Structures are given as structure tokens and as C-alpha cells.
Amino acid sequence: EAGVAQSPRYKIIEKRQSVAFWCNPISGHATLYWYQQILGQGPKLLIQFQNNGVVDDSQLPKDRFSAERLKGVDSTLKIQPAKLEDSAVYLCASSLVGDSNSPLHFGNGTRLTVT
Amino acid sequence: DAKTTQPPSMDCAEGRAANLPCNHSTISGNEYVYWYRQIHSQGPQYIIHGLKNNETNEMASLIITEDRKSSTLILPHATLRDTAVYYCIGYAGNMLTFGGGTRLMVKP
Numbered sequence: 468e469a470g471v472a473q474s475p476r477y478k479i480i481e482k483r484q485s486v487a488f489w490c491n492p493i494s495g496h497a498t499l500y501w502y503q504q505i506l507g508q509g510p511k512l513l514i515q516f517q518n519n520g521v522v523d524d525s526q527l528p529k530d531r532f533s534a535e536r537l538k539g540v541d542s543t544l545k546i547q548p549a550k551l552e553d554s555a556v557y558l559c560a561s562s563l564v565g566d567s568n569s570p571l572h573f574g575n576g577t578r579l580t581v582t
Numbered sequence: 583d584a585k586t587t588q589p590p591s592m593d594c595a596e597g598r599a600a601n602l603p604c605n606h607s608t609i610s611g612n613e614y615v616y617w618y619r620q621i622h623s624q625g626p627q628y629i630i631h632g633l634k635n636n637e638t639n640e641m642a643s644l645i646i647t648e649d650r651k652s653s654t655l656i657l658p659h660a661t662l663r664d665t666a667v668y669y670c671i672g673y674a675g676n677m678l679t680f681g682g683g684t685r686l687m688v689k690p
Binding site: 471500509510511512515523558560565566567568569570571572573574575576 | 623631669
């Protein structure tokens with residue numbers, strides 16, 4: 468079974484620029500998550516989708532971050548404009564149904580450096 | 583989700599069993615105990631999860647106490663590739679929240 472695919476693997480941008488990350492979840496997984504992991508910390512949930520609908524975006528800084536999951540499969544996360552403190556690894560995860568007995572499976576993330 | 587407490591670091595000799603403890607005294611009845619690990623520069627890797635009964639898979643065993651207030655992840659024969667940060671998480675299906683984890687160092 469293919470895992471969660473993310474691209475790009477690395478991205479370096481200047482502050483105030485925009486950036487987008489792409490995620491392709493495991494085939495058949497209805498639930499998709501975006502996490503942010505700052506160096507030295509555990510991952511923190513940004514947004515959760517169930518199919519193409521948002522379940523939880525309470526932790527997403529909506530003034531600069533946006534995410535979509537058109538057609539309930541692939542997803543993109545965008546930052547516009549980026550700030551220095553957005554430097555982090557952005558992880559995408561998916562799970563089969565999104566309940567407590569359904570493990571999340573993570574991709575290897577996109578490492579963003581904002582200069 | 584339940585707050586979990588793990589030792590910040592542990593060492594284990596290669597080939598020996600690694601026993602990683604986790605305290606989750608506030609876990610609620612519908613929360614599963616999940617274990618993930620994260621190797622440098624990779625995303626978190628799912629290891630195992632359980633509700634009440636002990637569980638075993640090809641990677642590890644999970645022992646949950648009868649009162650569900652603590653659990654132990656067992657890697658039966660640790661290898662150098664098992665060096666990672668191990669996270670214990672109480673999860674009810676709403677938000678998978680990562681704490682500080684245990685940094686396991688497997689030494690030759």
C-alpha cells in the first residue's frame with residue numbers, strides 16, 4: 468500500500484512570499500489532516516477534513532493559512548504571506564474513517580524555511 | 583484527549599527489549615492508547631494502539647494496565663534503527679495531540 472505522498476520535500480522562501488504544499492493521502496482514506504511541527508516540538512494539528520468538508524480548523528491561523536481538499540482526495544495547504552515563525556515541517560496525514568480506532572498515517576512532510 | 587506523561591529519554595542495548603512506559607491516569611473510557619515514533623527527518627510512524635486488551639503486531643507489543651492508567655510499549659529486540667522519539671497518545675477520535683515523547687537511544 469502506497470503511503471501518504473507530500474511535495475515538495477523542501478522549500479525556502481522569503482518572508483511575505485506565498486507558498487503551497489500538496490498532499491495525496493492513502494487511497495480510500497476519507498479523513499485528511501495537516502499538522503505543523505516546529506523544530507524540537509511535537510506535531511500540532513492545523514486542520515482536519517472529512518472527505519471534502521472541514522471538520523476542525525480551530526488551530527489554523529486563518530489570516531494567512533488556507534487549505535482545501537477538492538473532490539475529497541488531494542489537498543493543498545497555502546501560506547500567504549509567510550512569516551519567519553512559519554518555518555517548520557508541514558505534515559499531512561490520513562486515516563480510513565477518522566474515528567478513535569482508525570490510525571493516522573503520516574507523510575514525511577515539507578520542510579519550510581522562511582528567511 | 584488524555585494528558586500523558588513519559589520519561590524524556592531512555593537508553594537500551596541493541597538486541598535487548600526496550601520497555602517504554604507511559605502514564606495516562608486521566609484517560610477516559612472511549613480513548614484508545616496510541617503509540618507513534620518519529621525518526622529524524624521523517625513523519626511520525628504509527629506503531630500500535632489498544633483500548634483495554636494487550637495488543638501485539640509485527641513491530642511491538644502494547645501492555646495496558648487493568649485500570650488503564652498506564653501502559654508500556656515493548657520493542658522485543660531493539661535495533662539501532664529503533665532509535666527515535668516515541669509518543670504515547672490518548673485518542674478519542676477528535677484531535678491526535680502529541681506531547682514531548684521519549685527519546686529512545688539504542689546503543690551497540
